[in-house]
Amino acid sequence: MTDDEQMNADLRATLFRRAGEPPPNVFLLEQYKVYLQLLDKIGDRRQSANSFFLSINTGLCALMGYMFAREVPGHLRLLLWVIPFPGILISYFWFRLVRSYRYLNAAKFRVVEAMEERLPLRPSCGPTDDDRRRFGCEAGMGRGPK
Numbered sequence: 001m002t003d004d005e006q007m008n009a010d011l012r013a014t015l016f017r018r019a020g021e022p023p024p025n026v027f028l029l030e031q032y033k034v035y036l037q038l039l040d041k042i043g044d045r046r047q048s049a050n051s052f053f054l055s056i057n058t059g060l061c062a063l064m065g066y067m068f069a070r071e072v073p074g075h076l077r078l079l080l081w082v083i084p085f086p087g088i089l090i091s092y093f094w095f096r097l098v099r100s101y102r103y104l105n106a107a108k109f110r111v112v113e114a115m116e117e118r119l120p121l122r123p124s125c126g127p128t129d130d131d132r133r134r135f136g137c138e139a140g141m142g143r144g145p146k
Contacts, residue, residue: 032115039108046101053094060087 064083067076 028115028118032112032119035108035112035115039105039112042101042104042108046098049097049101050094053090053097056090057087057094060084060090 060083064080067080067083072079
């Protein structure tokens with residue numbers, strides 16, 4: 001289908017839709033807004049997870065500092081060598097979680113880009129090719145993390 005035929009089909013669909021039915025772009029715009037809210041919630045969850053893991057690691061470091069500052073009995077000195085291992089394990093899980101959020105956000109940004117291509121105006125880019133190049137929105141160029 002050529003561009004002219006597609007424009008005519010879109011125009012016919014807009015002009016001859018049922019009375020009171022909103023144009024198709026309204027549904028897409030609503031989906032787009034909901035999807036952006038989901039992206040924001042994912043960012044909030046990621047921040048909460050970061051705060052959780054940072055709190056645990058900070059507590060372990062504080063415990064180590066306390067034990068180094070005080071004279072501890074011999075049987076507790078073993079803890080000075082054991083405490084770092086849970087910290088390392090927690091840091092590993094933290095890394096894996098942050099990486100999974102990065103992949104999730106990248107996938108969601110690709111969906112947002114696909115939705116924006118169907119909107120009359122891409123909210124993050126201008127309406128002309130010059131604007132798209134200026135804002136880094138060229139074809140095949142993702143805006144999300146890779």
